[in-house]
Amino acid sequence: MAGAHPLLLSSDVRDWVFIPLTLAIVLMKLLTQYMHQLFNSPPPNNKELKEVREMQAVTRSGRLRGAARFIPETSFKMRKEYFAGEKGFFTQKPVTRSPQEAMATDPSMMVDMMKKNLTGMVPQLGMGMVVNFFFQGFVIGKVPFPLSPRFKPMLQRGIDLASLDVSYFTSLSYYILLLFGLRGLFSLVFRDEVVDETEMMKRQMNPMAAANPMGVDMEAMFKQERTALNAMDHEWELESAEERAVDLLRRQIKAKKL
Amino acid sequence: MPPKKGAKSKPDELINPAAYKANFQALGFLRNFVAIISGIVVGICGVVGWHGFVYHFVAQLACAAAMILKGCTHPPSYFVSWNTLLFFGVFSSTTMLSYILFWMIFYNLCHVF
Numbered sequence: 001m002a003g004a005h006p007l008l009l010s011s012d013v014r015d016w017v018f019i020p021l022t023l024a025i026v027l028m029k030l031l032t033q034y035m036h037q038l039f040n041s042p043p044p045n046n047k048e049l050k051e052v053r054e055m056q057a058v059t060r061s062g063r064l065r066g067a068a069r070f071i072p073e074t075s076f077k078m079r080k081e082y083f084a085g086e087k088g089f090f091t092q093k094p095v096t097r098s099p100q101e102a103m104a105t106d107p108s109m110m111v112d113m114m115k116k117n118l119t120g121m122v123p124q125l126g127m128g129m130v131v132n133f134f135f136q137g138f139v140i141g142k143v144p145f146p147l148s149p150r151f152k153p154m155l156q157r158g159i160d161l162a163s164l165d166v167s168y169f170t171s172l173s174y175y176i177l178l179l180f181g182l183r184g185l186f187s188l189v190f191r192d193e194v195v196d197e198t199e200m201m202k203r204q205m206n207p208m209a210a211a212n213p214m215g216v217d218m219e220a221m222f223k224q225e226r227t228a229l230n231a232m233d234h235e236w237e238l239e240s241a242e243e244r245a246v247d248l249l250r251r252q253i254k255a256k257k258l
Numbered sequence: 259m260p261p262k263k264g265a266k267s268k269p270d271e272l273i274n275p276a277a278y279k280a281n282f283q284a285l286g287f288l289r290n291f292v293a294i295i296s297g298i299v300v301g302i303c304g305v306v307g308w309h310g311f312v313y314h315f316v317a318q319l320a321c322a323a324a325m326i327l328k329g330c331t332h333p334p335s336y337f338v339s340w341n342t343l344l345f346f347g348v349f350s351s352t353t354m355l356s357y358i359l360f361w362m363i364f365y366n367l368c369h370v371f
Contacts, residue, residue, distance in 0.1 A: 018366065141366040144306050181359025184290050184352045 069237040084229040090222040135171035289347040292321040293357040301364025
C-alpha cells in the first residue's frame with residue numbers, strides 16, 4: 001500500500017482551505033453558543049398550587065418515615081393520622097395529571113424543545129452542507145498515525161481512489177472531527193453551559209425519563225405512602241434518654257473521682 | 259487550590275458536595291487544558307505513529323503530579339481516592355478527541371504542507 005510516499009500538498013490548499021475552514025467552524029460554534037445562551041429562557045413553571053402541595057406532601061411523609069425515631073409516639077401518631085388516616089391527605093384524589101397528558105397538552109414545552117433543536121442542530125447541518133459544497137473532492141490533510149483500511153470511507157468521503165493512503169482525509173470528515181474536538185476547547189472557554197448537542201441527543205433518547213419532574217403517577221405514590229405509613233412500627237429512641245444520661249454521668253463522675 | 263471536603267470521622271466520611279464538585283471541575287479543566295497543550299506541542303514536533311498517544315498519557319500523569327505538588331497534598335481528602343485523581347478524565351472522549359484534533363491540526367500546519 002502507498003504508505004511510503006508522502007503526498008505533497010501545495011501550500012495553497014493550506015492557505016485557502018485548512019485555515020479558513022478551521023476559523024469558520026470555530027466562529028460558527030461560538031455563534032451557536034451565544035445564540036443558545038440568548039434564547040435559553042428557563043422552561044415556564046406551570047404547576048398549580050395543588051400539584052406543588054401534593055409533591056411536597058409526599059416528600060414530607062417520606063421524611064417522616066425516615067426520621068420517626070426522634071419524635072415521641074403521640075406526635076408520630078398525629079402525623080400519621082393526618083397523612084394516612086380516614087380523611088387523611090393521601091386518601092383524596094390527586095389533582096396531578098399523568099405525565100402523558102401533561103406533555104401532550106403542554107404547548108410551551110414543545111416550543112422550548114423546538115427552539116433548542118433549532119439553535120443547536122440546524123446551523124451545524126447547514127454548515128456541513130456548505131462545506132461539502134465548496135470543499136469537495138480533494139484531500140485536505142493527514143492524520144499523524146496509521147489507520148486500518150476500515151477507516152477509509154469514514155475519512156475520505158467522495159474520493160474513490162483505492163490506493164490513497166488512509167491517513168489522508170477530506171474536508172467533510174475534517175469538519176466532523178472539528179465539531180467533536182472543539183467541545184473540549186469550548187469547555188475551557190465557557191465554564192458551564194457548554195455541550196448542548198450531546199445532552200440534547202441523550203435527552204431525546206429518553207424523553208419520558210427527563211421530561212416530567214412532577215412524579216410518575218401521583219395516585220400510585222399516594223397509595224404507596226399510605227401503606228408504608230400504616231405498616232410502620234414506631235419506636236421512640238429517646239424514650240429512655242434520661243435514664244441513659246444519668247447512667248453516663250454517674251460513670252463519668254466515678255471515673256473522675258478515681 | 260480547591261477547598262477541602264468536610265470533617266472526617268472514621269469510618270464514614272462526610273463529603274461537602276459543593277466542594278467536591280468544585281474539585282472535580284478544577285480537575286476536568288486542567289485535564290482538558292493539558293490535553294490541548296500537549297496536542298499542540300506533539301503536533302509541532304512532528305510525532306507520527308501510535309506512540310504519539312503515549313505522550314498524551316505522560317502529560318496527564320504530569321498534570322496529576324503537578325496537582326499534587328501544587329496543593330493537593332493528600333488526595334483522599336480532596337477526592338475520594340487516588341484512582342479518581344489519576345484516572346478521572348484521562349479516557350473520556352472529550353480530552354482524547356481534543357488531543358487528537360490539536361495534534362492533527364498542528365502536524366498538518368507544520369509538516370504536511
